Amino acid sequence: MFELSNRLRLLITALILVPFLLYWGFTSTPQEASSNISELTGKIDYYVDNANTREWDETGTLTRTMTSAKIEHDPQAELNYLTSPKSISFRSNDSEIQITSDKGITRDDNSRTDLAGNVIVHDNPSSESGTKLLTEQLTIYPQKDFAETDKPVTISSTSGNLKGIGMDLHFEKQVLNLHSNVKGIYHEVD
Structure with missing residues (x-):
């Protein structure tokens, strides 16, 4: 039962972290976003x-x-x-x-x-x-x-x-x- 709990905890943690990490990896930093806006001028x-x-x-x-x-x-x-x-x-x-x-x-x-x-x-x-x-x-x-x-x-x-x-x-x-x-x-x- 203890093993199942750890697996369940690991699965829940992965489900929570994966979207956050994907979002973080695919978006730009605030400095990059402001430089993109200045490029549009x-x-x-x-x-x-x-x-x-x-x-x-x-x-x-x-x-x-x-x-x-x-x-x-x-x-x-x-x-x-x-x-x-x-x-x-x-x-x-x-x-x-x-x-x-x-x-x-x-x-x-x-x-x-x-x-x-x-x-x-x-x-x-x-x-x-x-x-x-x-x-x-x-x-x-x-x-x-x-x-x-x-x-x-x-x-x-x-x-x-x-x-x-x-x-x-x-x-x-x-x-x-x-x-x-x-x-x-x-x-x-x-």
Whole structure:
């Protein structure tokens, strides 16, 4: 009977200690846990695949749509990383501006968007008189309705082609300034 008691005591002790030892062996120390949290700083906290957003003005009029194959948010930097973004802005004169690129970065406060890789700005893409602007980098300030680049720019329309280096563009005013090395070809329109 004495042997059975010892075996029973040993079995009960093992049943109590094994889960505790397993838990202790598989979890980290408080110092390791705090270092894991500090490693997460500057990391993506969420992402969205096949994102589709819409913006309206204060009267309820749709002003912009944006699609992106992927959006990743970095809370530390307050930035959104865009993959293959496409934006369509709807203007008060019923025109549209479509902007596409390979990638982009927007700030959380929407004060600035940086686009890179095959940036195309297409004014009135559905009309015959549409104008297309091509560059490798473009910075857009949505709240100012303004964009700029210091990279080479190519502009093509039914009336001709322009090339230059550096540019600023006021969307609402429809004013575009090429900064240097401007070359152009004009096609007479009937």
